[in-house]
Amino acid sequence: MRISCNELEDTFLRIISGHGFTEEDARDLARVFAGSTIDGVYSHGINRFPRFIREVRNGTVLPEAEPEIIRSQTAFEQWDGKQGAGILNALQCADRSVQLAGQSGIGCVGLANTNHWMRGGTYGWRVAERGLLFIGWTNTMPNMPPWGGDRNTIGNNPFVMAIPRSEGHVVLDMAMSQYSYGKLEWHAKKGGMMPEFAGYDTRGEITRDPAEVLATERILPAGLWKGSAMAMVMDLAAAVLSGGLTTCGIGDLPAETKLSQVFISVNIRQFMPQREIDSITREALDFIRQQNDRILYPGQRALEHRQKCLLEGLEIPDELWKEICSL
Amino acid sequence: MRISCNELEDTFLRIISGHGFTEEDARDLARVFAGSTIDGVYSHGINRFPRFIREVRNGTVLPEAEPEIIRSQTAFEQWDGKQGAGILNALQCADRSVQLAGQSGIGCVGLANTNHWMRGGTYGWRVAERGLLFIGWTNTMPNMPPWGGDRNTIGNNPFVMAIPRSEGHVVLDMAMSQYSYGKLEWHAKKGGMMPEFAGYDTRGEITRDPAEVLATERILPAGLWKGSAMAMVMDLAAAVLSGGLTTCGIGDLPAETKLSQVFISVNIRQFMPQREIDSITREALDFIRQQNDRILYPGQRALEHRQKCLLEGLEIPDELWKEICSL
Numbered sequence: 001m002r003i004s005c006n007e008l009e010d011t012f013l014r015i016i017s018g019h020g021f022t023e024e025d026a027r028d029l030a031r032v033f034a035g036s037t038i039d040g041v042y043s044h045g046i047n048r049f050p051r052f053i054r055e056v057r058n059g060t061v062l063p064e065a066e067p068e069i070i071r072s073q074t075a076f077e078q079w080d081g082k083q084g085a086g087i088l089n090a091l092q093c094a095d096r097s098v099q100l101a102g103q104s105g106i107g108c109v110g111l112a113n114t115n116h117w118m119r120g121g122t123y124g125w126r127v128a129e130r131g132l133l134f135i136g137w138t139n140t141m142p143n144m145p146p147w148g149g150d151r152n153t154i155g156n157n158p159f160v161m162a163i164p165r166s167e168g169h170v171v172l173d174m175a176m177s178q179y180s181y182g183k184l185e186w187h188a189k190k191g192g193m194m195p196e197f198a199g200y201d202t203r204g205e206i207t208r209d210p211a212e213v214l215a216t217e218r219i220l221p222a223g224l225w226k227g228s229a230m231a232m233v234m235d236l237a238a239a240v241l242s243g244g245l246t247t248c249g250i251g252d253l254p255a256e257t258k259l260s261q262v263f264i265s266v267n268i269r270q271f272m273p274q275r276e277i278d279s280i281t282r283e284a285l286d287f288i289r290q291q292n293d294r295i296l297y298p299g300q301r302a303l304e305h306r307q308k309c310l311l312e313g314l315e316i317p318d319e320l321w322k323e324i325c326s327l
Numbered sequence: 328m329r330i331s332c333n334e335l336e337d338t339f340l341r342i343i344s345g346h347g348f349t350e351e352d353a354r355d356l357a358r359v360f361a362g363s364t365i366d367g368v369y370s371h372g373i374n375r376f377p378r379f380i381r382e383v384r385n386g387t388v389l390p391e392a393e394p395e396i397i398r399s400q401t402a403f404e405q406w407d408g409k410q411g412a413g414i415l416n417a418l419q420c421a422d423r424s425v426q427l428a429g430q431s432g433i434g435c436v437g438l439a440n441t442n443h444w445m446r447g448g449t450y451g452w453r454v455a456e457r458g459l460l461f462i463g464w465t466n467t468m469p470n471m472p473p474w475g476g477d478r479n480t481i482g483n484n485p486f487v488m489a490i491p492r493s494e495g496h497v498v499l500d501m502a503m504s505q506y507s508y509g510k511l512e513w514h515a516k517k518g519g520m521m522p523e524f525a526g527y528d529t530r531g532e533i534t535r536d537p538a539e540v541l542a543t544e545r546i547l548p549a550g551l552w553k554g555s556a557m558a559m560v561m562d563l564a565a566a567v568l569s570g571g572l573t574t575c576g577i578g579d580l581p582a583e584t585k586l587s588q589v590f591i592s593v594n595i596r597q598f599m600p601q602r603e604i605d606s607i608t609r610e611a612l613d614f615i616r617q618q619n620d621r622i623l624y625p626g627q628r629a630l631e632h633r634q635k636c637l638l639e640g641l642e643i644p645d646e647l648w649k650e651i652c653s654l
Contacts, residue, residue, distance in 0.1 A: 236611055
């Protein structure tokens with residue numbers, strides 16, 4: 001069925017309210033879940049919303065948690081997320097890194113003991129909207145085998161980088177696996193192969209068959225040894241910067257929680273007016289994309305999806321909407 | 328032929344001296360070129376040394392340049408590399424980011440107008456050796472097609488991340504192409520295919536044949552659209568953070584020069600003693616690598632190569648050594 005963006009957000013808000021969040025927190029959560037959906041990232045928007053509500057109800061996510069600053073040295077801080085909602089903790093720490101960057105040119109917040117931040121891009125868009133450059137990442141539960149290994153001992157640890165632009169922010173939001181589990185499920189439902197190698201089949205061979213990869217739960221690192229190595233380093237760095245758990249420690253828990261995340265903002269507009277940032281990035285992207293329209297810049301698809309949905313509303317599968325409304 | 332590590336460094340120093348560098352700068356250059364070779368990265372060590380000397384002689388690299396600070400806001404600075412030697416500029420800016428991090432917890436230096444920094448890992452090892460966490464990257468000339476494109480309009484923009492450890496620093500040093508041109512040349516000489524897809528052949532198909540890829544000069548982004556997207560964002564970010572050129576602007580120059588680079592250090596030991604960093608990272612790496620010895624952590628191969636070479640010396644092809652000695 002087709003619903004408007006406002007109806008989507010209002011529905012999320014109505015369901016979240018009454019789960020112990022403050023009114024402001026509930027509003028932020030509804031806005032972010034709706035925003036990710038409107039940007040086309042259903043997997044971490046509406047598709048994930050029922051699971052988020054279940055996690056609030058079963059105590060994985062603590063609605064009354066208040067993140068707390070633990071240690072601070074001028075522009076670098078460590079925060080304890082107290083197992084609160086990942087979105088709320090991440091918004092607060094992203095905003096805090098912006099504040100620190102305002103004071104010192106650059107700011108870094110390491111966040112321990114938090115929950116899934118849903119779409120990583122949310123925090124890139126957020127910081128870019130304020131005119132700063134953003135770098136951030138999270139670790140996850142063990143969900144990917146390292147290159148050369150059979151068992152899932154590393155996370156696919158999404159990495160985010162954003163640059164503010166008047167014509168549409170550049171926002172990279174990239175997990176270290178070639179495909180997300182959400183995308184594999186979508187293709188498996190449709191039937192047919194993935195366009196590129198996606199993971200391992202039951203015989204241990206690399207395959208494009210999404211059903212096989214979903215059966216083995218062994219996704220392929222993007223760039224093979226490269227995504228595998230970058231995932232390892234980001235995991236260690238997130239734990240060390242936040243004082244929190246690594247993917248190894250998260251794997252010992254009964255559910256995916258107590259994640260470690262990093263939020264770095266840089267106050268570029270202090271040195272360079274936005275119109276100069278715009279002109280540098282426009283020239284570079286025009287040069288890259290002159291060849292054909294298939295070449296997208298990171299963030300372009302989200303912006304186009306958003307503009308379309310704000311005008312036309314969203315198409316939501318009937319089954320899913322029924323599930324949402326019955327929460 | 329086999330030579331000792333000391334002989335390698337002394338030979339480099341003898342050749343560099345008399346090219347207009349200060350004695351200290353010449354010593355740093357020789358040490359870094361030797362160090363990369365000893366760590367097994369011949370492509371950006373001894374193999375690249377003759378080209379570096381040529382670039383000094385033809386004026387691409389200016390030996391007397393003194394990098395200069397242009398703008399500063401507390402922990403974020405922009406420097407102009409004045410087209411000096413890339414290694415010297417990068418060492419100075421990496422060290423400066425360490426200083427800033429000592430004062431403010433985190434420090435960021437954007438460096439414009441510099442030359443090739445040779446092995447990116449050099450600066451990761453350098454900062455980790457001082458006990459800080461490092462994130463850095465560089466742009467390059469256009470040397471890779473974006474995913475979906477035919478012509479080389481993006482750089483393979485190496486990304487570096489390092490974490491200090493008593494048992495061997497973790498150092499990720501990763502270009503955004505699946506393979507480096509150096510590795511393709513090495514395999515092409517031996518004959519035979521690359522183990523994985525490497526780039527495009529003359530018919531525009533993806534191939535594992537290194538000779539074909541060297542002919543088209545169209546290498547494959549690591550992770551396909553992922554490495555392509557990350558390369559784009561890092562290029563824009565390097566230009567915006569440093570006030571320097573993007574890959575697009577570098578492509579307009581007669582030679583690869585005036586690169587933009589970023590150096591970020593974080594003062595993690597302020598919050599966490601090294602023995603705790605060691606124990607967190609040891610537990611995580613043991614968990615990842617329990618499966619088999621083929622799984623390396625980033626930086627492991629360099630350390631093992633270094634330990635072996637310091638004992639046994641290095642094997643250098645006769646032809647190459649003759650070329651070096653005749654410079």
